[in-house]
Amino acid sequence: MSILGHRVLRKEDIKFLTVGGTYVDDVDLPGAAWLAYVRSPLAHARIAGIDVTRARQAPGVVDAVTAQDVGLAPSRMDADEIPEVMARPFLATGTVRFVGEPVVAVVANSLAEAVDACELVEVDYDPLVPVVDPSMALDDDVLLFPEAGTNVVTSIGEPNVEGVGEGSLFDGCEVVVRQRILNQRVAPCPLEVRASAATFGPDGRLTFYVSSQTPFTMREDLAKMLGVDEDRVRVIAPDVGGGFGAKIEPYPDELLVAWLARRLSRPVRWTETRSESMLGIGHGRGQVQYVTIGGSRDGKVAAYYLEVVQDSGAYPQIGALLPDLTKTMLTGTYDIPKAGFFSRSVVTNTTPLTAYRGAGRPEATAAIERSMDLFAAEIGMDPADVRRANLIGADRFPFTTVIGTQYDIGDYQGALDLLLEVSGYKELREEQAGRRRSAAPSQLGLGMSVYVEITNADEGTEFSSVEIRPDGKAVVKTGTSAHGQGHATAWSMVVAEKLGLSVDDVEFVQSDTDIVKSGIGTFGSRSLQSGGVATRRAATRVLEMAKDLAADMLETAPEDVVADPAGGGLQVAGVPSARKSWAELSGAATERGAPLLAEVDYEFQGATYPFGAHLAVVEVDTETGKVVLRRMVAVDDAGRILNPLLADGQIHGGLAQGVAQALLEEFRYDEDGNPLTTNLADYTFVSAAELPSFECARMETPTPKNELGAKGIGESGTIGSTPAVHNAVVDALAHLGVRHIDMPTTPERVWRAITAAAP
Amino acid sequence: MIPARFDYRRAGSVGEAVALLSEFPGAKLLAGGHSLLPLMRLRLAVPSLLIDIGPVSGLSYVRDEGDHLSVGALTRHRDLELSEVVRREAPVLSYAAGQVGDPQVRHRGTIGGSLAHGDPASDLPAVVLALDGTLVAEGPAGPREIPATDFFCGFLETAIGPDEVLTEVRLPKARGGWSFQKFNRRAQDWATVGVVAVAGDGRGTGPFRVALVNMGLTPLRAAAVEEAAAGGAGPAEAASRAAEGTEPPSDLNATAEFRRHLASVLVRRALEEAMAGERTVA
């Protein structure tokens, strides 16, 4: 029986639950100096002068450097869309553009001395008018980069100038609904904040420890910054306490640690504080959306248009490019005949936006799923029925949407049917009707979303190698870079299944650029379908090599050699005595100069499209506006599931973060660009106490895109749940005349919506 | 997140703590540390010396003194939550203590620290106010009593002198109807608005005393509500006067306007619950 598909316990957990993990801050680095940053207290200002004299003289201080001392060229994300003049300097140069931007780097013998010395740095700022609201950035009244001549970084598509009248997309629609929807800025909040540590060996090679999802990208950027070849740099990401997309792109403040270590000929380390992290690590979402949806009273949607203003923050990074993915997933699970999209990404005096769990797809799903509910409410139809009337049929895959995205395979109707059944939707609607009749202060709301998303969206390859060690155990080295997902278990399962080993007999190696030959990393729900498939192919190659070898040694044909059912080696089929253990095979292979090692660069066959249907049941206290999530029912289909335990873990975490966006979390600024939510209390970070026990039902529709049949599952929970919860809150108040409430649906917003709707 | 430099001394007795306070004007007492240390880490508080009163023995207790309870200043929230005497004689205090922060906070924080900190958003000050408690502070001149109604002077300001230690809280028994309505967005949060209501005569028939959390610069008694209730007004009618005399803050969780609205809803619910009579803590 194959081990695949079983709830194999996470082998990495023994360490985490006993001695604990080793994070960058735990790495022993004798003699290291500590780095702390002086950060801008203003959103937008010219730097009139910096005086580091007193800081340099403070006890324990080793160095204090400004942009001038650093003299490095600004780093720009490698994307044609992003103008050169908007590149981000390593330390603020001439102008500060967001609160929290690093201005001066102070290095001292201890962290406390570095922090104390930061208070002695004097920076003279001439305040400039800040641009905080992305919609106002469009006016170009104040420019963040005057050389650029505009705050617009990049745009996609054309505005819908025809509106909804004759000749427009919406020509002929019986009903047209429009709504402005805020997909608010959120903070990813990985529990391990950013950290890096650098040390140069006697050979002048750099070893760099960093909390990252992409060690190989980090190596590239470090080599570029230092002006050395990549083989002079070793990057190690030890245990990483979460990333959520925000640790994909290297940050200047983490890279500079290596530059300082070289300058000072001494190891240097840096770990940001939570308050710094709330400003320093990239934020997510940040879209102002304008939706228009039109169709007929029988529930058929005929046309859909989405306009997006994407907040990119002070320096454009991945965040500026999110609308591209939003556009890709524009029409979601629905067969909508006509659709349009227009987006503009703008810079503002705020923390730069980056990828955050879903990155562009949750925004697309939120827009279309809210639109479906708005449309349903307008024509007085049950939102489930409206969806059913428009879902792409299971018999139509591969399906190309009106926007040109080709979905691999799906069964959206099946997901919705299963959701309605397992949630007891009909009974819930009856309960809701009862509460409405009784006019009780606590009202029930039901909200759903039927989502589809894109995983492993980039073209390319991922690396894995599998080798049999002399002791007969296997070692897998992979280019993906897990940070909580459970790859050690999953990859070991893939190898164990092929080679007839136990999961514990597979050693798992990742995130060390000296040990793993190459790699891309872990993000975009890509890993199993890239690195996992590469691993399977490598294991398959090793098995073939071993069979050839065993056949030769046992004087039989390779076709007659099979894995020993008892494990631990190969044997001639039906002849248990004619057997070679993996240790014997490894030894013989090495002797013959052809070790049992396979290295695979697996080239993917295109993106995959996980889908599902989520239902949220909320209770809303109509007197206080407080929303309590009573149930969260999720049907998720990510193709064939390798390990349901790991998949559930991804779904649960994803649901929690998705719910949090709908109900609690928003990164806020005042009108001067001062951040207001710089700790986990003010930010109202979600906790277990705010969440019900999740109810998960699984579907498995294998994708034809890879031999594991696997799609990604890392982000689906977040993508589907936010609009489900959001729709539920509005639904609870629909009978009071409420049509929309922006997220997060705080008590005050809910109360104001009820008050405003009251006749 | 790293506090400024400070010295640290342990006090073995109240007398020793008072002597140290007199000697070092920049000093601060350290009890559970759950209000003081966060401020120090943000460098919003920069005491030159911390006098740890944790080692002072005999300051953590609950005593039944006949008509009232005496509670030692170092009694932790968790102890109040579990104390059989408190659950029986002042259930509202036990219940409210169980609503403070999260379990870690409740295991460290003390009632003395909570009162001395004088945060209008804290739960226990309003409870002590509603119970008409009396606080005992000890300074160089010996102990003195301060009625709770005179204790809270301003935002994070109390009647305790710079060289005084709060040693005890005395609370009249309150076995009658009671309610504590804490409204917050997450279970672990401070109250956006909180309301304490207790029946004054200990039998659940009033006059009711009502106190408000986070509706001004200090914890407040809702005098207008108490007056209306004493005059026979029902919960809804009395609650309509909840915001009278308050100056609620506007912050990330709520505007002042919304707080006023919440106060009226929560006072109504509190009165309804308190008027329903005696109740044990679940």
Ligand SMILES: Cc1cc2nc3c(=O)[nH]c(=O)nc-3n(C[C@H](O)[C@H](O)[C@H](O)COP(=O)(O)OP(=O)(O)OC[C@H]3O[C@@H](n4cnc5c(N)ncnc54)[C@H](O)[C@@H]3O)c2cc1C
């Ligand atoms: C995450 C978190 C959540 C919280 N949530 C809540 C909540 O929901 N509700 C709530 O009410 N509180 C909450 N608190 C605060 C908590 O209850 C504190 O423990 C309490 O307010 C202070 O008590 P302490 O013993 O920790 O005092 P400390 O922090 O040690 O001291 C606070 C202040 O009082 C002074 N002080 C302490 N003891 C004495 C004394 N005996 N005499 C004179 N002065 C003294 C100190 O010098 C200091 O100025 C929370 C705290 C945290 C960290």
